Amino acid sequence: MSEAQTTAEAHAKKFSGSNSRKFNYFEPKGRRATLYEDVTVDVQPDPERYLLQDWIISWADGKPAYAEEWTKIESSDWHAFRDPNGEWERNHYIRQSSIEKQVALTIESAQQEGVFQNIDKTWRKVIQDHFSASKHAEYGLGMVFLQAQRDGMSQMINNATLVNSSDKLRYAQDITLYLMDLAKDLKELNEDAGKENWLNNPVWQETRRVTESFAAINKDWAEQVFAVNLIFEPLVGELFRSGFIMQFAASHGDYVTPAIVSTAEADYERNLAYSVEMFNTFLSDPIYGDNNKNVTQEWMKKYVPMCVEAANQLQPIWSQPRVKVSTFSDAYNRAKERFNSILGQINIKIPEGVKL
Amino acid sequence: MAMSLSKVKKQRRMSISEAHNRVKNLAWTPSYAQEALKYPTDYKFSKAPKDTMKQVLRSYFNMQEEKDDRVFGAMDAALRGNMFRNAQPRWIEWMKLFLGIIPFPEISAARSMAMLSNVVPNDELKNGYAFQMIDEFRHSTIQMNLKKWYMENYIDPAGFDITQRAFGHCYATTIGRQFGEGFITGDAITAANIYLQIVAETAFTNTLFVAMPSEASANGDYALPTIFLSVQSDESRHINNGYGTLMMVLGEPDNHDLLERDIRYAFWQNHCIVDAAVGSIIEYGTKDRRKDKESYVDLWERWVYDDYYRSYLAPLEKYGLKIHHDDIEAAWNRLTKGKYVHKVAQFFATGWPVNFWRIDPLDEYDFEWFEKKYPGWYKEFGKWWEHYRELSTPGNDPIAFADVGYVYPHRCWSCLVPCVIREDMVVDEVDGQLYTYCSEQCRWTHKVAFSDNYNGRPTPAMGKFSGKRQWEEVYHGWDLADIIKHMGFVRPDGKTLVPQPHLHFDDQKMWTLDDVKGYEFKSPIVTLREMTPEQREKHIEEYHAGFTIH
Numbered sequence A: 001m002s003e004a005q006t007t008a009e010a011h012a013k014k015f016s017g018s019n020s021r022k023f024n025y026f027e028p029k030g031r032r033a034t035l036y037e038d039v040t041v042d043v044q045p046d047p048e049r050y051l052l053q054d055w056i057i058s059w060a061d062g063k064p065a066y067a068e069e070w071t072k073i074e075s076s077d078w079h080a081f082r083d084p085n086g087e088w089e090r091n092h093y094i095r096q097s098s099i100e101k102q103v104a105l106t107i108e109s110a111q112q113e114g115v116f117q118n119i120d121k122t123w124r125k126v127i128q129d130h131f132s133a134s135k136h137a138e139y140g141l142g143m144v145f146l147q148a149q150r151d152g153m154s155q156m157i158n159n160a161t162l163v164n165s166s167d168k169l170r171y172a173q174d175i176t177l178y179l180m181d182l183a184k185d186l187k188e189l190n191e192d193a194g195k196e197n198w199l200n201n202p203v204w205q206e207t208r209r210v211t212e213s214f215a216a217i218n219k220d221w222a223e224q225v226f227a228v229n230l231i232f233e234p235l236v237g238e239l240f241r242s243g244f245i246m247q248f249a250a251s252h253g254d255y256v257t258p259a260i261v262s263t264a265e266a267d268y269e270r271n272l273a274y275s276v277e278m279f280n281t282f283l284s285d286p287i288y289g290d291n292n293k294n295v296t297q298e299w300m301k302k303y304v305p306m307c308v309e310a311a312n313q314l315q316p317i318w319s320q321p322r323v324k325v326s327t328f329s330d331a332y333n334r335a336k337e338r339f340n341s342i343l344g345q346i347n348i349k350i351p352e353g354v355k356l
Numbered sequence B: 001m002a003m004s005l006s007k008v009k010k011q012r013r014m015s016i017s018e019a020h021n022r023v024k025n026l027a028w029t030p031s032y033a034q035e036a037l038k039y040p041t042d043y044k045f046s047k048a049p050k051d052t053m054k055q056v057l058r059s060y061f062n063m064q065e066e067k068d069d070r071v072f073g074a075m076d077a078a079l080r081g082n083m084f085r086n087a088q089p090r091w092i093e094w095m096k097l098f099l100g101i102i103p104f105p106e107i108s109a110a111r112s113m114a115m116l117s118n119v120v121p122n123d124e125l126k127n128g129y130a131f132q133m134i135d136e137f138r139h140s141t142i143q144m145n146l147k148k149w150y151m152e153n154y155i156d157p158a159g160f161d162i163t164q165r166a167f168g169h170c171y172a173t174t175i176g177r178q179f180g181e182g183f184i185t186g187d188a189i190t191a192a193n194i195y196l197q198i199v200a201e202t203a204f205t206n207t208l209f210v211a212m213p214s215e216a217s218a219n220g221d222y223a224l225p226t227i228f229l230s231v232q233s234d235e236s237r238h239i240n241n242g243y244g245t246l247m248m249v250l251g252e253p254d255n256h257d258l259l260e261r262d263i264r265y266a267f268w269q270n271h272c273i274v275d276a277a278v279g280s281i282i283e284y285g286t287k288d289r290r291k292d293k294e295s296y297v298d299l300w301e302r303w304v305y306d307d308y309y310r311s312y313l314a315p316l317e318k319y320g321l322k323i324h325h326d327d328i329e330a331a332w333n334r335l336t337k338g339k340y341v342h343k344v345a346q347f348f349a350t351g352w353p354v355n356f357w358r359i360d361p362l363d364e365y366d367f368e369w370f371e372k373k374y375p376g377w378y379k380e381f382g383k384w385w386e387h388y389r390e391l392s393t394p395g396n397d398p399i400a401f402a403d404v405g406y407v408y409p410h411r412c413w414s415c416l417v418p419c420v421i422r423e424d425m426v427v428d429e430v431d432g433q434l435y436t437y438c439s440e441q442c443r444w445t446h447k448v449a450f451s452d453n454y455n456g457r458p459t460p461a462m463g464k465f466s467g468k469r470q471w472e473e474v475y476h477g478w479d480l481a482d483i484i485k486h487m488g489f490v491r492p493d494g495k496t497l498v499p500q501p502h503l504h505f506d507d508q509k510m511w512t513l514d515d516v517k518g519y520e521f522k523s524p525i526v527t528l529r530e531m532t533p534e535q536r537e538k539h540i541e542e543y544h545a546g547f548t549i550h
């Protein structure tokens, strides 16, 4: 080692570059780069930025490792989007782990207090048949995002989608584990009924159809984010979670299910936030904004009717609990308002001829 | 609701296997719309694997958060204990290279789980891929954070500050990009199962994530070990995913040709790339020259030869697979007789002006250790490293352009590591174009494995080598100073270089653009292609004969 050098501490010596203590190759969104930006931006390289030699292994058809043509969305800067939730591994695990602890503790406490016995009989059946069926939709969407996170054009896009997948899979598993615990206390509860309903009960078939159709989308990751988070979730997912379960549970002696569902509601607020931010970036693109608007119109023509159909098919569920807390049409009206307000946030309208 | 502490403590423990059995039932067979086959594979799948790992996200998230608590606690403790007061700059400098590369392969591993999940028809394995995806997101971002931490606390942040830009530009990181891109393109099984899980993760993560940490602590760096051992603790999940997936394709005799091809390609390329990078860092980035310390080849013998080849790979033959034993032998010979790692390190040091970290000259302690561990080392490399030390002050020619007898190597078209074992260099034509390879195996990789058929069967899913694969070609005919400027390897004063061939933290002793002006850079492959057949034959003959340092 050089004779003069005695310490490797910062600021021990002054020389050119000795104060250059920030990643200096990207433009932060705000005045200073966030930790999230530092650990995320440009980890997925791009020939448009710093990938000097271009992608060096291609697909058999000659397409590069990340191909713009996989989505109909176009962008003049794929790297402009930043996840407003700023999630990286550290805060991801803290959040997921605290949700899991909270859910586990709630269930545990309910078991200790024996409160499952107090749940109304008609409501038990709703949990067994329908709440349990919904876990398959959540799982299916989690797998859609698991695959979508491969293909986006920036690290920020793909990590946001990855976190979305993690959320959905966690919630689907949470419902599964909850039913397992519930079945220990309520012997008549049939743990297999949820899947049976998901596969065969007419009320769930349109939901299943639309979920499967999201998985059938070939590589258009943006279409998947748009269709799931901006159409399906407000019209179907949230309709069921907040418009039904959250409304009805308490009146049937059930405080545990809402505690679980509320974690999914919080997940959705966050996943909605990144989706809105992402589509605002695409829709306000100085060059491709109009193209992108047309693309989203086409997607709405395809998926809004499917989701409306799925929502309407769920209607009979509202009449199954003993206490009629609210009607399907109240809940659906709120879902429509929610959907319209989301469209307002990204400044687009429902295509003509598409009815809610 | 209220719950007493004693009740919390008496919580029924969740049975993981009970939970896992239910979680795997979340999947169903779609009947309204078939899942799009987004990624190609030429493999067929047979019976479901046994013994997939039983896991649920609830216990996973809690466990990972606890691991993180330990990691971040240790980083704080390292700063409170003034780690950088005693850490070796020689070591930390190489972290600019290592951490410049590794977050991309990590996140690529996350992306590649989409490919496996898409093609492998097994719900338990898909569950496993989801965990691996989240793990890899962890690895990529936790490593970026470590890099930022070095930048904030180490004496010379230059090189860390440009890290992702440097990753895309540097003549050394191109090797790491070949590695990471190998996970995410082409046949989904080739890329994400064989290349990533079966070879990179099962065979080589010990050298990456266990050998590196122990060398780090020997150099006073306590942060890297905490993070990389924590990363390593996730690998058993990935190795399990890999094995389960392999079992699904192994049962199908039609796949055996493809497996032979892919294991051969993956093993050889991992050897070329991982041994080049990790070997150089461990052997040349350290100040620890204790005589009883194991050398890189000792570690390789234990982890790759014994633990992997003898106990994992060779036993696969009982399923009817052809394993290329001669390749394992050849890799071993390259590391020992061929002194592969030493020749790669010499190449990295030759090219110091186009790197983005500092390479410390060796001293007498280094010489002594190398000679003891690798008898004959001094005769072959000692004089060159003495030249390197003498030429490390500005005003000299950069060593690549000085007349010391070294010949700048050709680069291998497959693994992108230069053809440093001169006598092994192979030249061949593919589709009428001339290419250079570091070895026969790498020639085979390009010409035979990465082709649209194998052993007479079409392989339409296999990837293709693409892009401007040879870094040197991009800058053929450029002035060295212009190359460095173009890559952005210049410090904030606009003239001092980021890379330096020494550890002097003193402007007077640091090289600037003026010191590297007037040297024209040549791409060996462009030059080779321009030659007449006679010139070329003579050139190759001379290249094979090697060089003499004077």
Ligand SMILES: [Fe+2]
Residues within 6 Å of the ligand: B106, B109, B135, B136, B139
């Ligand atoms: Fe990893």
Ligand SMILES: [Fe+2]
Residues within 6 Å of the ligand: B272, B412, B413, B414, B415, B416, B417, B437, B438, B439, B442
């Ligand atoms: Fe090679």
